[in-house]
Amino acid sequence: MQVRIRYFAALREAIGAPEEEMELPDGATVAQARTLLAERRPELAKLLPACAVAINRSYAQPETPLSAGAELVFIPPLGGG
Amino acid sequence: MSDEATPTSPPPPAPIIRITRDPLDGAAIRALEDAVTTSGAGGVVTFTGVVRDNARGKRVRSLEYDAYPEMAESEMARIATEVARRWPESAIAMVHRIGPLAIGECSVAVVAACPHRAEAFEACRYAIDTLKASVPIWKKELYEDGQEWVEG
Numbered sequence: 001m002q003v004r005i006r007y008f009a010a011l012r013e014a015i016g017a018p019e020e021e022m023e024l025p026d027g028a029t030v031a032q033a034r035t036l037l038a039e040r041r042p043e044l045a046k047l048l049p050a051c052a053v054a055i056n057r058s059y060a061q062p063e064t065p066l067s068a069g070a071e072l073v074f075i076p077p078l079g080g081g
Numbered sequence: 082m083s084d085e086a087t088p089t090s091p092p093p094p095a096p097i098i099r100i101t102r103d104p105l106d107g108a109a110i111r112a113l114e115d116a117v118t119t120s121g122a123g124g125v126v127t128f129t130g131v132v133r134d135n136a137r138g139k140r141v142r143s144l145e146y147d148a149y150p151e152m153a154e155s156e157m158a159r160i161a162t163e164v165a166r167r168w169p170e171s172a173i174a175m176v177h178r179i180g181p182l183a184i185g186e187c188s189v190a191v192v193a194a195c196p197h198r199a200e201a202f203e204a205c206r207y208a209i210d211t212l213k214a215s216v217p218i219w220k221k222e223l224y225e226d227g228q229e230w231v232e233g
Contacts, residue, residue: 008147008219009221013230054149054217057151057155058152058155059215075217077232077233078213078216078217078218078219078233079218079219079221079231080153080212080220081130081177081188081216
């Protein structure tokens with residue numbers, strides 16, 4: 001299944017793009033997506049462990065499964081305010 | 082014998098929630114205060130976050146803020162809903178600026194208007210504390226000799 005990954009802040013600087021479509025196994029969880037992304041995009045590997053995750057603009061847990069067409073964002077440590 | 086109803090105030094306005102690249106200057110902050118203050122509000126508390134010249138033992142030249150805009154707005158709306166639940170009759174504005182910011186500029190404004198000052202202080206504090214803990218916004222510090230995305 002295809003998911004849309006959007007990048008912000010340190011991740012966007014590391015990868016040099018605001019987003020990409022990525023092919024993941026059907027029913028892949030957040031944890032599995034994180035592992036796959038770190039393998040496919042080694043420039044992100046150091047940054048991903050500290051990130052929270054959002055699916056379709058809501059925070060998600062490692063075991064949450066993704067659906068086709070989901071918007072997936074790895075959220076680096078926050079700095080707002 | 083006359084039966085006077087308890088006077089009622091107008092309902093508080095809907096929350097003001099915004100991510101902007103426009104400067105949060107004095108006029109903008111006054112406009113937010115005016116927008117949330119109706120005749121039932123006796124206490125209005127404004128918090129402004131300001132870019133300072135040092136952090137972590139280093140001199141900071143400037144900042145850059147980034148946001149996941151759609152989720153930042155939905156998380157701020159979630160905070161506003163919780164403010165309305167905990168402090169009925171309150172009104173809240175939460176505006177965060179993104180892009181490059183200079184020392185002394187305002188990065189965020191939170192205004193809470195409530196019937197009394199105790200709730201206004203509590204609501205404002207709750208909103209900014211929760212914003213920092215949950216809203217997807219990031220800060221990059223620029224130094225003389227480098228730059229770094231920082232937490233907190």
